[in-house]
Amino acid sequence: MSPDTHDLIPVTVLTGFLGSGKTTLLNQLVHQPAMKDALVVINEFGDIGLDHRLVAEGDEHSVVEMSSGCLCCTIRGDLSRTVQKTFDAIERAGGEPFSRVIIETTGLADPSPILHTLMTDYWLAHRLYLDGVICLVDAASGVSTLNAHRESQRQAAVADRLLITKADLVDEARLSRLAGHLARINPAAEQVQVSHGEIAAERLTGEGLSVQRQRADHWLSAASYAQVSPTVGMTPPSAGSLVSMLTPQSGPVLSRHGEQIRSFCFTVEEPIAPDVLEDWLDLLMSLLGEKILRVKAIVKIAGREQPLALHGVQHIFHPPEPLPVEACSDGISRFVFITNGVAPEAVAQLFDYFQPGRAAENHLSSFNAQGVSR
Numbered sequence: 001m002s003p004d005t006h007d008l009i010p011v012t013v014l015t016g017f018l019g020s021g022k023t024t025l026l027n028q029l030v031h032q033p034a035m036k037d038a039l040v041v042i043n044e045f046g047d048i049g050l051d052h053r054l055v056a057e058g059d060e061h062s063v064v065e066m067s068s069g070c071l072c073c074t075i076r077g078d079l080s081r082t083v084q085k086t087f088d089a090i091e092r093a094g095g096e097p098f099s100r101v102i103i104e105t106t107g108l109a110d111p112s113p114i115l116h117t118l119m120t121d122y123w124l125a126h127r128l129y130l131d132g133v134i135c136l137v138d139a140a141s142g143v144s145t146l147n148a149h150r151e152s153q154r155q156a157a158v159a160d161r162l163l164i165t166k167a168d169l170v171d172e173a174r175l176s177r178l179a180g181h182l183a184r185i186n187p188a189a190e191q192v193q194v195s196h197g198e199i200a201a202e203r204l205t206g207e208g209l210s211v212q213r214q215r216a217d218h219w220l221s222a223a224s225y226a227q228v229s230p231t232v233g234m235t236p237p238s239a240g241s242l243v244s245m246l247t248p249q250s251g252p253v254l255s256r257h258g259e260q261i262r263s264f265c266f267t268v269e270e271p272i273a274p275d276v277l278e279d280w281l282d283l284l285m286s287l288l289g290e291k292i293l294r295v296k297a298i299v300k301i302a303g304r305e306q307p308l309a310l311h312g313v314q315h316i317f318h319p320p321e322p323l324p325v326e327a328c329s330d331g332i333s334r335f336v337f338i339t340n341g342v343a344p345e346a347v348a349q350l351f352d353y354f355q356p357g358r359a360a361e362n363h364l365s366s367f368n369a370q371g372v373s374r
């Protein structure tokens with residue numbers, strides 16, 4: 001049985017490229033009442049962990065540092081052990097239990113593996129839930145950093161909120177260029193300007209589904225994305241054309257490193273049979289999981305009154321959460337995909353394969369014969 005998210009502790013992942021202002025922000029945050037009893041995990045990449053000296057010590061919170069490697073690469077198991085050890089130590093000392101966890105990534109981290117760890121590590125997944133990903137972007141260097149570094153794009157793409165720092169250093173034209181660039185990468189995330197890390201903690205929390213159950217449409221923000229629907233009724237593509245759709249080659253080229261962030265909302269008007277949903281997502285994730293940075297969905301299942309919320313990172317999904325009926329009052333299922341180079345048509349065509357009447361087996365076997373491994 002998966003735990004009820006109401007019993008879990010919210011975790012915020014704070015990310016942003018090198019020098020974007022993460023430590024400056026944390027320094028402000030840790031003294032705010034809303035951060036009372038928060039555990040802050042910082043991860044300084046390099047031999048000498050300096051960041052903890054820059055985060056001010058407060059009375060009511062703990063700051064632990066992990067400096068043996070980059071959280072997203074080598075020390076994912078350490079994240080679990082570090083949090084576990086700190087929780088145990090507080091309990092043994094009879095201290096107030098932590099009410100919130102903030103994990104600061106290194107500037108060079110791709111946050112997806114960290115989200116993945118939060119969802120798949122047994123200990124973490126049974127105590128914490130992802131409240132949100134906050135990404136800081138430096139207004140002065142943001143556009144060039146986004147163009148040059150895939151990690152920076154990924155940080156912005158999976159964020160629930162984007163904080164624009166150092167706006168004091170640039171003019172309006174530069175700010176609006178950055179805003180447009182970020183909106184193409186992540187159309188749903190609200191962009192908020194922050195000066196020298198000053199922002200109320202409440203503006204960075206409460207993004208998670210469990211807080212937003214009554215406002216699940218806000219959590220999904222489906223309307224911000226380009227809409228894609230199933231292609232049922234059209235001629236199914238040949239195996240060759242599917243292969244080309246799954247190979248990044250079209251769409252916005254945003255990085256010199258071949259990263260093509262594409263986000264879109266796939267909508268299905270009819271309630272979806274549970275086995276179709278499961279088979280489609282299984283296939284999608286086994287073929288494209290690496291390229292799917294984040295998926296959020298509110299799904300109307302055939303024969304079920306309550307819609308389900310889905311939340312996935314790469315090929316891993318959280319257990320579906322039932323939502324109030326009003327969360328999907330029009331009965332339309334909406335899946336938001338944030339991907340690296342996945343053509344929306346590929347998602348729609350794969351869905352079609354599982355519609356009654358499609359010769360799924362034939363298409364899939366010829367598709368696999370093209371050399372795409374599952």
Ligand SMILES: Nc1nc2c(ncn2[C@@H]2O[C@H](COP(=O)(O)OP(=O)(O)OP(=O)(O)O)[C@@H](O)[C@H]2O)c(=O)[nH]1
Nearest residue numbers: 017018019020021022023024107165166194195196
């Ligand atoms: N002008 C200006 N400088 C800022 C602002 N926010 C942060 N800075 C400065 O930017 C520099 C980098 O900030 P940090 O908070 O160390 O950035 P970081 O993201 O923790 O950096 P890394 O640990 O290297 O990833 C510092 O000198 C800050 O004082 C701002 O809004 N305006």
